[in-house]
Amino acid sequence: MPSLSSLVAGACLAAAGLAHAQAPQRIVALQPSLTEAVCSLEACDRLVAVDRHSDWPASVAGLPRVGGMADANVEAIVALRPDLVLLGARSRAAERLQALGLRVLVLEARSHADIRRNLERIAQALGRPGAGERLWRGLELRVEEQRRRVPPGWQGRRIYLELHGGKVAASEVSFIGETLARLGLANVVPGHLGAFPRLGPEYALRADPDVLVTTEVGATVPPPQRPGWQALRAVRERRYCTLPPGQFDVVLRAGPRIDEAAAAVVQCLQGLPPP
Incomplete structure (x- = not known):
């Protein structure tokens, strides 16, 4: 296995050569939403590694995994x-990767x-300026289409969407x-709470x-089995x-599938008794 010093030297040469390249051709994405963004911008073939949680599209399944937000494998990344x-703003790897001569885009x-x-x-980093804005406009149109599919009577109704086994909720100021x-729903969690x-x-x-929206992830207790929750209408x-x-993973990811997240919520409403 090559030493870290030789990997660093190779990385520095690659970084120096980037100035002469039209666009990056070997990309590592350290967050599922970033992997999805690259692929939605038709550059999946440029990915050489992703984080452990990236699972969409199916074509990324065979790519090397190089850790996650808190434990990115810097040596493995450099070797690629x-x-x-x-990477995301909360990743601990940004400064070290930059110090090793790699081009890093923190989002x-x-x-x-x-x-x-x-x-x-x-899109601009990929050499495709304007493609990101076009992708976003399409997302907005599809979210609006989902709004039109919300069943009659649900517009303006109050919703509580929980995360992490019910310990955290999504407020009105979150994505x-x-x-x-x-979708025309009112969030019962105000933005001043964060x-x-x-x-x-x-x-x-x-x-x-x-309406309540929760998930089957981990040890989440179903709403009817929670102490006192039978009092909830x-x-x-x-x-x-x-x-x-x-489906819940899609809701949690701040990326190019917010239209699918909207569709998941609408599908939920469509299966419930009318308010």
């Missing part, structure tokens, strides 16, 4: 000689505006909350939403959805 590394997505901006930044708002506040089960009891009247892991 990428000419661009995409953060807390809102729809961030997602839109990131798609175009990635998830923005998607819910575009984008993804930690809330106890008593919060939902006080808020008494019209949404539970008594069976107006809650438990999304399967794959």
Whole structure:
């Protein structure tokens, strides 16, 4: 196995050569939403590695895995000689990768505006300026189409969407909350609490939403089995959805599939008794 010093030397040569290249051809994406963005911009063939959680599209399944947000394998990344590394703002690897001579693009997505901006930044890095903006316009049209599919009576109804086994909720200022708002739903978690506040089960009891959205991930307890939750109208009247892991992953990712996230919520509403 080559030494780290030889890998660093190779990485520096690759970085120097990047100035003469029209666009990066060897890309590492260290976040599922970034992997999805590259592929949605028709550059999946340029990916040489992804993080451990990237699972869409199916074509990335055979790519090397180089860790995640907290434990990116820097040596493995350098060994792949990428000419661009995409990672999120919370990744711990950015400074080290830059110090080793790699081109790094750090992207953060807390809102729809961030997602839109990131798609175009990635498109420009790929040598395809304007492609990100076109992709975003298509997403907006498809989200609007999902809004028209919301069943009558649900517009303006109050929703509570929880994450991480019910310990965290998506507020109205999160990118998830923005998607819910575009569907015409009212979020019971206000923005002043933060984008993804930690809330106890008593919060939902006080808020008494019209619909609950949760997931089957991990040890999540179904709403009817939670202490006190039989008092919730949404539970008594069976107006809650438990999304399967794959579908819930789409809801959680701030990337180019927010239209699919919207569709998952609409499908949930379509299967519930009318309010």
